[in-house]
Amino acid sequence: MLIYADNAATTAVSKKALEAMLPYFTEHYGNASSIHRVGQEANKALQQARAEIAAILGAEPKELIFTSGGSESDNQAIISAALQGAKKGKKHIISSKIEHHAVLHVLDKLEKEGYDITLLDVSPEGLVSPESVEKAIREDTALVTIMFANNEIGTIEPIKEIGEICRKHGVIFHTDAVQAVGHVPINVKEMNIDMLSFSAHKFHGPKGIGGLYVRKGIRLLPLIEGGAQERGLRAGTENVAAVVGMAAALKEQVENMEKNAEKLTKMRDRLIDSILKEVPRVRLNGDRVKRLPGNVNFCFEGIEGEALLLMLDNLGICGSSGSACTSGSLDPSHVLLAIGLPHEIAHGSLRLTFSEYNTEEEIDYIIKVIPQVVKRLRDMSPMWERIVKEEA
Amino acid sequence: MLYSDKVMDHFMNPRNVGKIDDADGVGEVGNAKCGDIMKVYIKVDNDIITDVKFNTFGCASAIATSSIATEMIKGKPISEALKLTNKAVVEALDGLPPVKIHCSVLAEEAVKAAIADYYKKIGKEPDPEIFSCTGCCESCGAEGAHSH
Numbered sequence: 001m002l003i004y005a006d007n008a009a010t011t012a013v014s015k016k017a018l019e020a021m022l023p024y025f026t027e028h029y030g031n032a033s034s035i036h037r038v039g040q041e042a043n044k045a046l047q048q049a050r051a052e053i054a055a056i057l058g059a060e061p062k063e064l065i066f067t068s069g070g071s072e073s074d075n076q077a078i079i080s081a082a083l084q085g086a087k088k089g090k091k092h093i094i095s096s097k098i099e100h101h102a103v104l105h106v107l108d109k110l111e112k113e114g115y116d117i118t119l120l121d122v123s124p125e126g127l128v129s130p131e132s133v134e135k136a137i138r139e140d141t142a143l144v145t146i147m148f149a150n151n152e153i154g155t156i157e158p159i160k161e162i163g164e165i166c167r168k169h170g171v172i173f174h175t176d177a178v179q180a181v182g183h184v185p186i187n188v189k190e191m192n193i194d195m196l197s198f199s200a201h202k203f204h205g206p207k208g209i210g211g212l213y214v215r216k217g218i219r220l221l222p223l224i225e226g227g228a229q230e231r232g233l234r235a236g237t238e239n240v241a242a243v244v245g246m247a248a249a250l251k252e253q254v255e256n257m258e259k260n261a262e263k264l265t266k267m268r269d270r271l272i273d274s275i276l277k278e279v280p281r282v283r284l285n286g287d288r289v290k291r292l293p294g295n296v297n298f299c300f301e302g303i304e305g306e307a308l309l310l311m312l313d314n315l316g317i318c319g320s321s322g323s324a325c326t327s328g329s330l331d332p333s334h335v336l337l338a339i340g341l342p343h344e345i346a347h348g349s350l351r352l353t354f355s356e357y358n359t360e361e362e363i364d365y366i367i368k369v370i371p372q373v374v375k376r377l378r379d380m381s382p383m384w385e386r387i388v389k390e391e392a
Numbered sequence: 393m394l395y396s397d398k399v400m401d402h403f404m405n406p407r408n409v410g411k412i413d414d415a416d417g418v419g420e421v422g423n424a425k426c427g428d429i430m431k432v433y434i435k436v437d438n439d440i441i442t443d444v445k446f447n448t449f450g451c452a453s454a455i456a457t458s459s460i461a462t463e464m465i466k467g468k469p470i471s472e473a474l475k476l477t478n479k480a481v482v483e484a485l486d487g488l489p490p491v492k493i494h495c496s497v498l499a500e501e502a503v504k505a506a507i508a509d510y511y512k513k514i515g516k517e518p519d520p521e522i523f524s525c526t527g528c529c530e531s532c533g534a535e536g537a538h539s540h
């Protein structure tokens with residue numbers, strides 16, 4: 001048995017996306033900038049993909065550039081807004097404590113270069129309040145960047161409301177929608193979004209390709225200099241096959257969005273309800289309702305996440321954790337700490353993220369296995385022993 | 393794979409898991425904030441560690457290092473158990489990833505803490521050379537690494 005439950009990390013490429021891509025490796029392999037027919041064939045595919053993706057997001061094709069993925073899009077959006085803000089004396093940026101590192105590390109760097117960064121607190125559910133954004137806006141605010149949905153705890157932020165506030169105050173609003181695009185309805189115009197990052201490998205497209213939406217009227221600066229690709233905003237020969245695969249994956253995903261969300265929400269809630277009922281001293285992280293359809297994130301007291309992950313892996317279940325041992329640093333995930341969890345509880349986190357490729361039978365198996373594995377680890381945990389003693 | 397087969401074996405099938413109710417020495421090191429706590433129980437007869445059990449809260453390598461450390465001291469004279477180094481633990485496990493070396497230090501200290509507790513019980517002065525804190529958890533920067 002192999003159950004892949006780490007779809008927030010990456011997804012399998014869909015059959016349709018793969019089939020759409022294949023001819024662009026061997027038949028239509030031209031450079032989209034070449035003026036001969038082989039190049040123009042590639043260019044046509046590139047522009048068609050752009051038009052399709054733009055339409056899905058409620059944008060104009062001209063408002064979309066392709067990048068190497070979510071990290072690059074986040075970097076470019078933030079750095080571009082920061083540099084242009086500085087020219088007008090605006091060096092203040094507002095974000096939240098639960099952003100992806102592709103945002104937070106850029107902000108760290110800007111802070112060292114003299115920018116003033118406000119990282120908003122979030123509620124225990126991981127929600128950024130629009131009021132807190134409004135309160136933080138200053139005369140010199142150059143950018144607000146708040147993620148659409150959190151990659152660890154799945155909380156979906158009130159993006160439309162935050163966008164409205166930014167629009168009202170004339171501040172540029174960027175959202176890292178890497179976990180949201182293809183999973184929840186998004187319309188950049190209706191949601192007052194000025195810039196939006198997305199990444200194909202989170203919605204059954206290939207890795208290493210993504211995009212950045214930039215509203216007409218907002219100037220974007222290139223991060224990578226070179227050729228005139230992407231209207232001079234992103235140099236480098238376009239990865240046409242990947243772009244075609246991304247468009248095909250997104251189209252398929254959006255066509256089935258409602259159906260998939262319904263299925264996933266049902267599976268998700270069944271898993272959550274069962275674990276909360278069957279396992280003592282466990283908490284669900286993230287908002288119960290304003291939550292990505294495929295995201296489940298628990299903290300089990302008295303055990304450590306990496307041990308839990310490896311035992312589950314041994315039983316065929318692939319998930320992830322925000323424990324220090326898995327985050328590659330000495331501290332557990334900044335997201336879990338930001339929602340107010342103490343270190344010792346954050347160490348015991350388990351994230352399972354599903355896609356429509358998962359089945360109810362897999363959920364049955366997970367529901368059966370998790371309580372056993374948690375018990376096995378707790379039975380050898382001196383911390384659990386202490387918790388039980390304190391309870392008695 | 394992140395870990396050697398040996399580590400995975402000791403993690404999936406840990407030896408000497410449990411507690412000893414009438415232990416002659418109990419040592420506990422690490423802390424919850426850092427994400428690992430090891431507790432070692434020993435039975436001593438005639439200066440020989442006749443039985444040893446452990447309980448560990450922590451990652452796979454924390455569990456594996458505890459397991460192999462108990463195996464390495466079981467049936468041994470105390471003088472020999474005191475010579476257990478974290479390096480020997482790492483070697484016995486066919487290596488650990490660099491970020492997990494502190495788990496082996498913790499395992500060494502858990503064994504020493506149990507022996508120190510035994511010494512205290514029989515009224516023997518522990519050698520400060522051997523029992524000084526090596527700062528197992530210094531990496532995390534949290535408060536006192538030990539809680540014997």
Ligand SMILES: Cc1ncc(COP(=O)(O)O)c(C=O)c1O
Pocket residue numbers: 008009068069070071072074100102147149150151176178179199200208210
């Ligand atoms: C919220 C969020 N932002 C950014 C990224 C980075 O995207 P990519 O892997 O495409 O660079 C990810 C995924 O890892 C993510 O989940």
